[in-house]
Amino acid sequence: MFDGFDTYIYTSKGERLMNSVLVQTFDVDNVRYIKDMKVPVCSAHEIRIKVRVCALDGLDKKVLRGEFSSFVALPLTPGYQVSGVVDQTGSSVRNFTKGDAVVAIIPLDTRYGGLGSYVIVNHINAIKKPESVEHVDAAAILLDGLRIYHSLHYLASIKPSHFVGIACEDLALTHVALQVLKAIKDVKVIIISKSGGYTYKEYGSFIVRVVDPSMESTVDCVMQETGGLGLDLILDFRDNDQGFGGTVGDGKGDKAETDPQDDRKHLDHREKIEEEVVGRMDTPCPVKKSVIIRCLAVHGRWITSNTHLQLHPHESLQLAMRSASLCFLFEQTWLLSPKQQGKYLHILEDLMQGLKKKVLKPLVAKRIKLEEVRSALKHLRVSSGGGKIAVLVNNGDEA
Incomplete structure (x- = not known):
């Protein structure tokens, strides 16, 4: 053997x-x-x-x-x-x-x-x-449901009229997220994904827009749909090898991303960005970190499952100027620690x-x-x- x-x-x-x-x-x-x-x-x-x-x-x-x-x-x-x-x-x-x-x-x-x-x-x-x-x-x-419940009910506080962005290339996970979000009254969703033509029509006007970041400006689309206010919550479920255009591992994307000496221009949501997509066009949803941050509303929250994510000081400043926050999602936390076992079983x-x-x-x-x-x-x-x-x-x- x-x-x-x-x-x-x-x-x-x-x-x-x-x-x-x-x-x-x-x-x-x-x-x-x-x-x-x-x-x-x-x-x-x-x-x-x-x-x-x-x-x-x-x-x-x-x-x-x-x-x-x-x-x-x-x-x-x-x-x-x-x-x-x-x-x-x-x-x-x-x-x-x-x-x-x-x-x-x-x-x-x-x-x-x-x-x-x-x-x-x-x-x-x-x-x-x-x-x-x-x-x-x-x-x-099981796992997709746990991720969504963990995000929406423990890492964030979703209220009626909130705008939620979903950056995800996994259709199965996206569908579970939409099914759970649809039960929350008046929540509006913007999907940020290279969807391959998938329109999510079965969810009706609940989804206000599907943004393909390889074809259009993510920030412009988000601000247009939210009246210039931004997203109250971004669920970033991209895999470690799907995000941020090469910033993981080789650092190339970070160098091209933003100039730390020019932070002030990133505080204006309405400013036209010259380039949001980096890396190869076949890279799933290669949206820059600065773009995700610029899509956030004041007091917005960015929840990510990307365990390799690191922020530069100027990116932290962008979050701070919005009083926004970043949370890491790791669904196995519920099982690796006996704390709050009753809540975990309630989710299941x-x-x-x-x-x-x-x-x-x-x-x-x-x-x-x-x-x-x-x-x-x-x-x-x-x-x-x-x-x-x-x-x-x-x-x-x-x-």
């Missing part, structure tokens, strides 16, 4: 075996499909879930390229949002019994995730799935109820079998996000 895996594989006769995906190094080319992994056993406070569906997410892509290598150990099994059936409970578990349909987000520091026949989770990280909700939908909405309950009432519906691009996951992970690495990939596991039953 593989060096170092012998402790994770049963060799004795009569032991229960399962199918799983294993990653040896932080490289999608080293993903292996294993048919003789041992079935894990629960400790006192854990439940074992027989996985029906594991939905792939941008988080899997980040893990596979080593962004969290400082605390994610190898070998590992990726897959961080699952829906399935309780197969075994620990001796101290009272809120679940064998046969319960459940959903769970797998903590990032868990070595063996949802891309296997079984997964072990602490019982406080799982909730029961409504019977009428499909396993595919339940798994596919809300998501399941939204699915049950058909208020929420994740965008699922394709359904694949577990043995096909290697090619799916390669697709995830290069895809800008056209919808979720649902991996069907243990599906003698319907997903």
Whole structure:
């Protein structure tokens, strides 16, 4: 088999075996499909879930390229949002019994995730799935839903009549954000994205404009739609390798971005910018940091999931002159710390109820079998996000 895996594989006769995906190094080319992994056993406070569906997410892509290598150990099994059936409970578990349909987000520091026949989770990280909700939908909405709820209800305070900007190339995440925002009265949304012609017509006048930053001035469009006031909130869900036109890593974009000695001109929202888009035209949503800041209203808030983001002093000044703020979004914070566990479970309950009432519906691009996951992970690495990939596991039953 593989060096170092012998402790994770049963060799004795009569032991229960399962199918799983294993990653040896932080490289999608080293993903292996294993048919003789041992079935894990629960400790006192854990439940074992027989996985029906594991939905792939941008988080899997980040893990596979080593962004969290400082605390994610190898070998590992990726897959961080699952829906399935309780197969075994620990001796101290009272809120679940064998046969319960459940959903769970797998903590990032868990070595063996949802891309296997079984997964072990602490019982406080799982909730029961409504019977009428499909396993595919339940798994596919978990991380995106948590991101949106975390952003809108904990990092920001959205009120009626607010203008919200969404900078995102992941259609699945954008759709969940729009579904949640639509429930807030009189909120107006501007989407900043190379949408490829997607118009979001199904949401009606709730979306006031879709701005393609490669074709038009983002600042001018935002100011035109907001009456020169700017956006009260910007949800910046671009990946680390999608943003800011090369400012990550090589610093080229930062040099071309703004002159620190000429900060005053950036305080005028209405000033025509000469160039907002840097880098190659096929780079998804390559909007400069200064452009994002200039789109903010006074007391506006910029929420970003870009863990590589750094501001120059003149960019900090632009934020300060608006009394604006920058927040970092990392949805796994809820699982890596036991603080506010009740609020976390309440978010998951809300998501399941939204699915049950058909208020929420994740965008699922394709359904694949577990043995096909290697090619799916390669697709995830290069895809800008056209919808979720649902991996069907243990599906003698319907997903």
